[in-house]
Amino acid sequence: MHKKAFRTLPDLEKACVSTLYKNWRSKCTIPTAGLYPFQWLWDSAFSAVGWAYIDLSRARQEFQTILDCQWKNGFLAHIVYHDDDAGKSYFPGSAFQGAGANPYAPKHVATSGITQPPNLGYCLEQVFQLDHARAEHTDFYKNTISGIFRFHAYLYRDRDPKQEYLPYIRHNWESGTDNAVQWDAIWQSFEPRQYDIQRRDTEHVNDQQRPTKKDYNYYLTLIELSKELNFDEQQMQKTLPFLVQDPLFNALLVASNESLARLALQFGMSDIANTCLQWAQKTKKAMNRKLFDPIAGMYNYYDLRNEKMIKGSGAPSMVALTAGIPNKRQAHLMKKTLQSAHYWGEDKAYFLCATNAVTATDYDSKRYWRGPVWIPTNWLIWKGCERYGFKSLEKQIKKDSLALVQHYGLFEYFDPAKSTLQDPDSTGYGGADFSWSAALILDMIQSDNANNTKSRLDLYQQI
Ligand code: DGY
Numbered sequence: 001m002h003k004k005a006f007r008t009l010p011d012l013e014k015a016c017v018s019t020l021y022k023n024w025r026s027k028c029t030i031p032t033a034g035l036y037p038f039q040w041l042w043d044s045a046f047s048a049v050g051w052a053y054i055d056l057s058r059a060r061q062e063f064q065t066i067l068d069c070q071w072k073n074g075f076l077a078h079i080v081y082h083d084d085d086a087g088k089s090y091f092p093g094s095a096f097q098g099a100g101a102n103p104y105a106p107k108h109v110a111t112s113g114i115t116q117p118p119n120l121g122y123c124l125e126q127v128f129q130l131d132h133a134r135a136e137h138t139d140f141y142k143n144t145i146s147g148i149f150r151f152h153a154y155l156y157r158d159r160d161p162k163q164e165y166l167p168y169i170r171h172n173w174e175s176g177t178d179n180a181v182q183w184d185a186i187w188q189s190f191e192p193r194q195y196d197i198q199r200r201d202t203e204h205v206n207d208q209q210r211p212t213k214k215d216y217n218y219y220l221t222l223i224e225l226s227k228e229l230n231f232d233e234q235q236m237q238k239t240l241p242f243l244v245q246d247p248l249f250n251a252l253l254v255a256s257n258e259s260l261a262r263l264a265l266q267f268g269m270s271d272i273a274n275t276c277l278q279w280a281q282k283t284k285k286a287m288n289r290k291l292f293d294p295i296a297g298m299y300n301y302y303d304l305r306n307e308k309m310i311k312g313s314g315a316p317s318m319v320a321l322t323a324g325i326p327n328k329r330q331a332h333l334m335k336k337t338l339q340s341a342h343y344w345g346e347d348k349a350y351f352l353c354a355t356n357a358v359t360a361t362d363y364d365s366k367r368y369w370r371g372p373v374w375i376p377t378n379w380l381i382w383k384g385c386e387r388y389g390f391k392s393l394e395k396q397i398k399k400d401s402l403a404l405v406q407h408y409g410l411f412e413y414f415d416p417a418k419s420t421l422q423d424p425d426s427t428g429y430g431g432a433d434f435s436w437s438a439a440l441i442l443d444m445i446q447s448d449n450a451n452n453t454k455s456r457l458d459l460y461q462q463i
Contacts, residue, residue, distance in 0.1 A: 003424070005409035012406055013445050019410050019438035020050050024058065025083065028065040032412070032431035035204040037086035041066065041078045041116040042176055043436050045123035046376055050439025052130040053446055059127045060140050063120065067147035069111055072104040073233075074154030076120075077111035078173060084110065091200040092220065098227040105231075113231035114171040114223070117249045118155065120148045121256025121276075122322075125263055126443070142267050145260055149272050152257060156279060158233040161304075165282035166245040166290065167253065168304050170236055171222045175246050175316075176376075177355065177369040178219075179211040181362045182244075182301045182312045189306055190241040192217035193224065209366050209413075209429045240305070247291050247299035247317040252380075254280045254287075254323035284325045291317075292330055297337035299325075313342065313357035315377050316369075321384025331388045338381075339393065345417075351400040352393075353381055354416040365415050372413040372429055375401060379440040398444050404428075410437045 006012040023029050028039040029047035036043070044062050051059035069080045077099065087093035099105050099113030124144060128134060134141065159167035169175055172183045195217055201210050211219070222242055229235040237243070257280035264273035291299040299317035301310040318334055320326055326334060337343070342357040344350055356363045356371045364370040378401045385394035404414045407421055411428025420426045 004407050006406050009402070009406075009445060012402070013442065015410060016050065016438040016442040016445070017054055019433045020047065020054060020435060020442075022433060023047075023435045023438075028062055028080075028082070029058075029435050030086075031436065032434050034089045035201060035412075035431040037083070037089055039065065039080040039082055041076055041080075042119045042376075045120045046379075046436040047439045049123050049126045050435075050442045052127040053442055056127070056131055056133060059131075060137060060144075063124060063127075063144045063147075064140070066120070067144060069106055069109050070147055070150065071102070071106065071111075073158070074150035074152075075104065076115055076151050078114050078116040079112040081110040089200055089204070091197065092223065096220075097223060099231050101227075102231040113226055114174050115169075116174060117176045117252045118148075118151065118256050119252045120151070121258075121260040121263075122252060124148065125259035128263060128266075138267065141263065142269065145264050145267065145269060145272060148256065148260055149264075149276065152253065152260070152276070152279065155253065159237075161237060164245075164286050164290070165279065166250055166286045166302075168243045169246050169249055170226070170240050170243055172219060172242065175244070175249060177248060177314075177316050179215050179367070180312075180314060180316065180369045181356055181360070182310045182314070183218075184362070185308070185310050186242055186244070186303060186306075187215075187218050189303075190221075192221040195220050205430055209368060211368055243304040244310070245291065245302040245304060247287065247301060248319050248377075250283055250287055250291075251299075251317075251319045251323045251325060254283045254325060257283070258323065280323075284323070287320060287325050288327070288330070292326070294330070294333060297333035313360050314355050314369075315343070315353035315373075315381060316355060318353065319377065319380045319384065321388060322380045323384075324387055328388075331390075335385075335388075335390050335393055349418055350416040351404055351414070351418060352397050353378055353400075358416060365417060365420070366429060368413070368430070371416065373400070373404060373416050374413045375405070375434075375437040375440050379444065382444065398447075401441065401444060405437060405441050410434055410441070412437065 028044055030037055031040050031043045044066055048059040048062040070076055081094040094110035097112040099111055155167040172178055225240060226236055257276040261273040261276040293300050299320055303310050338353060342359045343354055345358050350358050351373055354371055354373055355369050378397055382394055382397040408414060408428035411432055412430030412434045414428050
């Protein structure tokens with residue numbers, strides 16, 4: 001039997017706090033040293049949710065740092081290379097990304113030219129709810145709401161060619177679910193360039209847990225094609241082979257629009273509130289009209305370049321629950337899917353929620369987003385279950401998430417099979433001491449201590 005990494009819940013809770021401290025770099029949190037040594041966009045917003053229990057000034061700083069690097073057209077980059085020295089441990093570095101040539105890019109810091117799922121508004125609201133000093137930080141909240149609003153405006157303006165209110169992603173890394181099985185269909189539609197580069201990720205992590213060399217050829221080709229167009233949105237829209245309407249990305253956009261609307265109202269920013277509410281409603285409708293699959297009980301992806309639906313299983317599209325997108329009937333179908341043998345296995349032999357159905361032929365228990373359980377998707381679906389009153393599923397997802405980190409430690413992702421725990425050599429996958437796992441597990445633990453926040457803050461300050 002695998003030995004538990006943390007014997008008790010308080011031990012786990014302390015580790016969540018010390019992991020966030022360990023990964024803090026003067027003005028933001030990196031995901032984990034070595035493997036991801038810079039600021040990543042959606043990671044950073046999730047980290048802020050954890051910091052809200054420990055040090056609110058760091059939670060606010062996380063957003064501030066992201067917005068200090070916003071492009072003039074509202075775009076937010078998935079990586080900000082604050083410390084170029086750290087680049088020795090990561091590829092592709094800022095030179096390969098080459099986004100600085102775009103006239104909208106900031107001059108004071110290098111960034112990538114692709115973005116990540118828009119979870120900022122949603123996470124900002126989580127922080128706001130815990131911020132007992134919010135009255136003293138009105139300027140921060142107003143500026144942050146405006147910055148995130150500009151990001152959403154960019155998405156609807158530059159990435160929605162048919163005005164469907166379903167902005168597309170133009171690189172698989174923008175999905176956050178980098179090597180999901182859904183992209184396989186797109187890889188068959190174009191020839192990638194061949195790269196003989198020195199991968200850095202596989203120096204930190206066993207290569208069975210990472211995307212393959214062939215996958216990387218596609219990822220790097222897309223970056224180079226974009227770079228050759230100076231990351232010009234209109235040009236990329238005309239020619240890039242990857243333009244996808246992604247359900248996780250759009251679900252987080254809806255959730256963030258709703259959060260921004262509520263926050264904007266608190267600060268008398270009614271124009272922003274109204275626009276965000278309209279966007280949220282229109283994107284919800286579009287997701288239900290175009291992407292919902294009643295047979296599979298989940299949302300599909302749409303390949304806009306080739307005008308093709310991409311089917312395929314996986315927990316990421318279930319994040320639509322978090323944003324209140326499905327109606328009651330659709331939500332019940334989704335719940336049924338998650339509780340079926342495709343996710344839970346026979347006799348509940350798997351931890352929820354695998355990123356690919358455990359019965360799928362392309363299911364891979366180890367490789368990144370092609371099977372393993374990830375804490376951020378679990379956390380979001382857990383919140384979604386709360387929204388729909390799915391009490392037992394909500395409890396189960398929290399129980400499974402805690403069990404995984406308690407056994408393996410605060411890793412990046414986990415083997416869904418319960419039987420793997422019997423193997424004394426089994427381990428968590430990807431990076432260790434991972435910030436978003438720490439932050440979101442802390443939030444899950446804290447959800448039972450809703451009235452206890454102040455005393456917890458005092459406790460954490462002493463750690
Ligand atoms: C990586 O390098 O794997 C990142 O997820 C890309 O953003």
